[in-house]
Amino acid sequence: MGKNIHVVAHSHWDREWYFTTSRSKIYLQKDLGDVMDTLEREPEFTAFLLDGQSCLIDDYLAWKPEDRPRMEALVRASRLVAGPWYTQTDQMVISGESIVRNLYFGIRRAEELGGSMMVAYVPDSFGQAGNMPQIYRGFGIDTTLFWRGVSDDMAAHTDFTWRGDDGSTVLASQIPNGYYIGGNIPEEGPLVEKFWDEQCMDKAARRAATDEVYFPVGFDQAPIRTNLPQIVAARQAADPENTYRISSLPEFMDDLRRAVAERTEPLEEVSGELLVGKHMRIHRSIFSSRSDLKALNTQLQNYVVNVMEPILLLSSQLGNQYPRGAVDALWKLMFENAAHDSIGSSVNDEVNEDVYLRYKQVHDIAVNLVELHERLIVTSLRDSENRHSLTVFNALPARRSGVVTTKMYLPGGDLALVAEDGRRVPYTVLAKRDLTDYVLTQTIRLDPSRPIEIPDQVLEATVAVDASDVPALGFSRLTLVSGEDGEDALAPRDALENEFYRVSVNADGSLRVESKADGTVYEREAVLVESGDDGDSFNYSPPRADLVVRSTDFEPRVEVEGSGVVQRARVSFDMMVPCDLEARAAGVCEARFPVTLEVTLEKGSPVIGLSVHVDNTEPRSHRLCALFDAQLATSVNYADEQFGSIVRENVHERDMALYRASVGAPEEPEPDEPGGMPVNWVQKEGSWQEPPVAIEPTQSYVGLFGEGRGIAVFPQGVREYQIVDDELRSGGRGNQICLTLFRTYGFMGKENLLYRPGRASGEKTMETPAAQLNHEMTYELGFATFAGAFNEAHVADVARAFNTPLDAYEYAPFLNGRLIFSQMERTGTEEPERSLLSVEGGLTLSCVKRAEDRPGLVVRLYNGLEHEEAGARLTFADEVTCASYVDLLERDCAPVEHDAHTVTVEPVGHCRFVTVYVEL
Incomplete structure (x- = not known):
């Protein structure tokens, strides 16, 4: 019986890569216009796949709105196949909420034009997350077609059942050799038969589980092949044993579903996240490329979902208008940055400038929306008119106590913070400066007939407030009272201590953490490790001749101070490291690399806050990690993925054995193998495209648990980790979490990396000097210890609370002016506390x-x-x-x-x- 070859025309349209979005949008006007012209002119050209991303509709119509009727007609007729994504998102770094909103916006936008494809098409993202089947099912999508992440060791056929980590299943089909295999069809001569035999019948059809075969015709930013109907007709005449037709992805999936139902044997099943790079590159350590932008993504994902959306909801429930247009615009900017190349930072420096600008826009929109709506809430409270207040907002749906750190404009003299019930609320001033003239010249009295209190002196201060018992998803108001001294001032200390921990600084600058829950003492935490990076924008790769430098090799300078509200330690190192890979190979440390670790312990917090500030002006092509020792050896680690926890092996034993065998390496690593990777190997037929290095992504935490206790790290910047032993080796049983803080490199793509042999990914001739990050940077994270097993620790809840800080809004009549945009005063009626x-x-x-x-x-x-x-x-x-x-x-x-x-x-x-x- 012959094969049914579904020839699907498409173009994989990266909005930006080694070119900017502006360039791709200009070419999109021509190429998409040509697509519509061809579909309208040629009824035999039945369908064209719009890369599964509806943003291309917006990009095109923004400059050619007059073409909307044409586009609607083609989408409604299922000839221009749109949706379901808004952008082709990454699935490893991007949050579950972002992925859900991306699909929501993509489907809705396509439906506005006439209909959305309901197949999860993922042609190029670097791996498939383990909970995607459940997400797809949540939208009514039960089929997916993708390229990267599965090998023939997992499934002999390219059609299989994919079971997600929650148990949900979808019918999955893998493009065996990439979305581009039919992109360069020869039209004449002896190459024609060879092409169809090799690319279609061998690569695409050979491993299909049924007679239905998906054959994509297109590649990156490809124009439409206008004579494709003639090419397909010629192939049908040359091979009458098989059936060739121009088809669409939904048609292929419908036929595949019917063919699977007719099988007597069930399809093979593949489970969980798909991150195997045997047949294609996964770029496992792309999670830390352009660490500065990855940190912005982490921070903004957290802020938008954890803080902004709850505050806007609370405000709307109090009668204020919900800013739907602004929120939608913000999310679309996030989706543009979530596209796999953009968030991967596997782009040139110019594109990364655009990515940064979009993050800046998101930040500005989100922060100002929150400020406005907190202001609307505060000014609606009773007795607010002539009161200097600080209202504390809790965006978590659980009553909580904690420290809120905020900027305030304080009158000079003694001040107390007083709760509505009369309680004095402790606070600590962390920093201050006199801004009297600047602030008071901004004051605008819109109604001069209403008297307001204007202080003689105004200090801009950073204040930590001990906010207790703040209502769940709500707020409570504090009032500033002059003439009383309520400050709990900072003073020198020997150690940091709260209800959960006692933390001291060791002589080598590492941290000694005593857990009060079970008495365990963690002797040596937060050691910083600097090493070389011979990689590029796609992959970290250790140099073949490396030199590892630790913070503990240098004498620290230590300052410890605190109050009953907050305590902090500054540990500074004047590190010297190699300036580049050549100096590293020679063992020469001549580049200054000052590092400051700031440790913060707040009253009532189960998480120790850590901030690492570096001056990276001089070193190039290197990586900085932080080590956290669980003082127990375990073969697995706990992390989170979109909407759940995931347990991973510290080393992918099965895959590593297959990989080593494929390259002819010994079963066990040689002592001198950098990173446990064989150095002198030759990529040959059957060998892996990328070794299964256990450098992993996480969403909000990574932990090690065993022996009735555990530790967890909560990254707020780069979310990439590896489990290692005391010698920094990745072995079967590890005791240390090695969290990547940042890494730097100088090229988009490089050849023959230790962790990615063979050709360069991306553009090997394109230098990326900005990716060396030669400036000052700060990366933040948290560390916690637990008594009990993983489920007893409720680590996901701890992570959510850590990433949802209390917020605060200061109100005073003298601040109503140009400083914050003046608004008419109003008489409030709402209660000063609400949930x-x-x-x-x-x-x-x-x-x-x-x-x-x-x-x-x-x-x-x-x-x-x-x-x-x-x-x-x-x-x-x-x-x-x-x-x-x-x-x-x-x-x-x-x-x-x-x-x-x-x-x-x-x-x-x-x-x-x-x-x-x-x-x-």
């Missing part, structure tokens, strides 16, 4: 936000435990008028149990998420 929602139970919050196109709110929760069911109870201050479970398009799918103020979420299993819609 919107509290969540109790074993599920972890993913988001709480305004619904997209309905009047209510959406709460998404997930099970962050390891193979243990958990549920939740949602309690609202206002009456619940309706509630239901919804899918990821926020369509009702099942009733949810609720009464007047409570919604009960039934227990769900490992890595499961649940979305609830509520109207109040």
Whole structure:
């Protein structure tokens, strides 16, 4: 029986790569215009795949809005196949919420034009995350086509069932040799038969599980092959035993589904995340390329979802208008940066400038939306008119106490902070400067008939406030009272101490951490390790001749100070490191590399805050990591992925054995192998494209647990780690978390890397001097210890709280002016303390936000435990008028149990998420 060859025309359209978005948009005007011309002119050219990303619609119509009717007609007829993504997102670095919103916006935008493809098409992203099947199912998508991440050791066929970490399944098909295999079809001469035999029948058809074969015709930024109907007709005439036709991806998936149903044997099953680089490159350490931009992505993902959206929801529930247009614009900027090359930073320096600019825009929009809506809330509170206040906002749906650090404008003299119930609230001034003239000249009295209090002196101060018992997803107001001294001033200390830890600095600058929960003393934490990086924008790769430099090799300068509110230590090192790879190979350390580790311990915090500031002006092509010793040896580590936890082996033993065999290396690493990788090997037929190095991504934490205790690290910058032993070797049983802080390199692509042999990825001749990051940088993270097993620690909840700091808004009539945009004063009526929602139970919050196109709110929760069911109870201050479970398009799918103020979420299993819609 012959094969059914689905010839699918497409163009993989990177919006930016070694070129800017502006350049690609200009060419998109021509190429997409040519596509529509061809489809309209040639009925035999039945369909064209628009790369699965609806942003191309917006990019095109922004400059050619007059073509919308043409585009709508073609999309509605399923000839121009649009959606389901907004941009072709990365799946390893990007958060679950960003991925969900990306699909939501992509599907909705395509539907506005006439219809969305409901196949998860992922032609080039660097691996597939383990919870994607559940996400796809949440949108009603039950099929996916992708390229990277699966090998023939996992599935003999390219069609298989992919089971996600929660148990959800989708029908998956892999493009065996990439989306570009049909991009250069010869039209005449002896090469024609050879091409179809090799590229189609051998590479595409040989491993198909059925007679349905997907054959893509296109490549990067490719124009339409206008004579494709003639090419396909000629091939059909030359090979009548098989059937060739111009098809579409949805048609292929429909036929594949029918063919699978007719099989007598079930398809093979592949489970979990797909990050194997045997047949294609995965770029496992792209998670740390352009670490400065990765840090911005981490911080903004956290701020937008954890802080901005809850505050805007709270404000809208108090009657203020929800800024839908601004929020949508912000998310689209995030989606543009989430595209696999953009977030991967596997682009040139000019493109990275554009990526930074989009992050800056997101930051500016998000911060100012929060400022405005906190201001609207604060000025709506009763007795607010002539009161100098600080209102503390809690974006978590759980009542909490903690320290909020904020900038304030303080009158001179003694001051106290007083709660509504009369309690004096301790605070500590961390820094201050006199700004009297500047601040007071900005004051605008819009109504001069209303008297306001104007201080004689104004100090701009950074203040840490001991905010206790702040309502769940709500706020409480504090008032500044002059004439009383309520400050808990900083003073020198020997060590840092709160309810959870006693932290001291060792003679070598490492940290000694005593856990008060179980008495365990962690003797040597936060050691900084500098080493070489012979990689490029796609991969970290150690030099074949490396020199490792540790912070403990240098004498530290230590300052410790604190109060009852906050304590901190500064540990400074004048490190000297090699200036480049040549000096490193020669063992010469001649570059200055000053590093300061700042340790912060706040009252009531179970997480020790760490900030690493470096002056990276002189060194080039190197990497800095931080080591955290669990003082226990374990073969697995715990991290989180989108909407759940994941347990990974410290070393991918099976894959590493297959890899070493494929290159003819000994089964066990030789003592002199850098990073455990064989150096003198030749890439040959059957050998791996990229070795299975256990450098891993995480979403918000990585931990080591065993012997009834554990540790976890919470990165707020780069989220990349490896588990190593005391000698920094990646072995079967490791005891140290090695967290990447940053790495630098000088080229987009390089050849013959130790961790990626063979050809260069990207453009090998394109220098990227800005990627050397030769300037000052700061990277932040947290460290915590736990008594008990992983599930007892509830690490996901600790991570969420750490990434959702308390926020505060200062209000005073004398500040109402050009400094913050003047607004008319109003008489407030709302109570000075309020809670919107509290969540109790074993599920972890993913988001709480305004619904997209309905009047209510959406709460998404997930099970962050390891193979243990958990549920939740949602309690609202206002009456619940309706509630239901919804899918990821926020369509009702099942009733949810609720009464007047409570919604009960039934227990769900490992890595499961649940979305609830509520109207109040």
